[in-house]
Amino acid sequence: MITLHDLPLPTGSLAGGALFLDRDGTLNFDRHYVSDPAGIELIPGVADALRSARALGLRLFLHTNQSGIARGLFQLADVERCNARLEELLGLPRPVFDAICVAPEGPDDPQVYRKPSSRFIRECVARHHLNPARCWMVGDRESDLESGRLAGIGTAAVCTGKHDAVAWRQLLPAGTPIWPSLKELVAALAVEAGSHHA
Numbered sequence: 001m002i003t004l005h006d007l008p009l010p011t012g013s014l015a016g017g018a019l020f021l022d023r024d025g026t027l028n029f030d031r032h033y034v035s036d037p038a039g040i041e042l043i044p045g046v047a048d049a050l051r052s053a054r055a056l057g058l059r060l061f062l063h064t065n066q067s068g069i070a071r072g073l074f075q076l077a078d079v080e081r082c083n084a085r086l087e088e089l090l091g092l093p094r095p096v097f098d099a100i101c102v103a104p105e106g107p108d109d110p111q112v113y114r115k116p117s118s119r120f121i122r123e124c125v126a127r128h129h130l131n132p133a134r135c136w137m138v139g140d141r142e143s144d145l146e147s148g149r150l151a152g153i154g155t156a157a158v159c160t161g162k163h164d165a166v167a168w169r170q171l172l173p174a175g176t177p178i179w180p181s182l183k184e185l186v187a188a189l190a191v192e193a194g195s196h197h198a
């Protein structure tokens with residue numbers, strides 16, 4: 001399920017780029033099949049990071065696997081209420097995201113948008129004429145990074161969910177950057193963007 005918004009074209013040093021963001025464990029703490037908006041709690045620094053990313057000219061996309069729908073644990077409407085609560089907590093001009101993709105499939109179902117599928121990213125890159133060299137998929141699980149890798153964009157592992165830095169190092173090729181949280185990633189992008197324009 002995809003919700004699209006036609007937000008104005010961002011301007012900034014990373015214009016033409018985007019962050020594809022996992023939800024649980026990346027933006028909000030992973031409460032394991034959260035279905036009640038009251039269970040959405042932002043990871044510290046995330047709101048400021050997304051505000052900075054927008055200021056850099058990056059579009060923002062939300063891509064969340066919600067197999068709880070296929071498992072009958074909750075409905076799409078519950079996920080949408082949680083997403084609305086997330087946007088409310090972020091406190092940024094709404095809509096925050098240019099598009100939201102909720103993948104409802106279970107692990108054993110035919111995969112359409114469920115990560116590691118790269119379909120959502122590829123469709124967004126084409127629709128918004130994004131520069132893949134300025135796009136990153138950010139997430140706390142291997143399937144997040146795999147979707148970015150398959151789509152030909154950058155990947156960024158964060159340690160706010162499934163894996164800590166020690167676990168990530170064992171899973172990822174040596175030298176792959178691992179970020180404590182989204183905050184440090186966006187700060188590094190800002191420094192890099194600034195140095196190219198100095």
Ligand SMILES: [Mg+2]
Pocket residue numbers: 022023024025026030139140141161
């Ligand atoms: Mg996650």
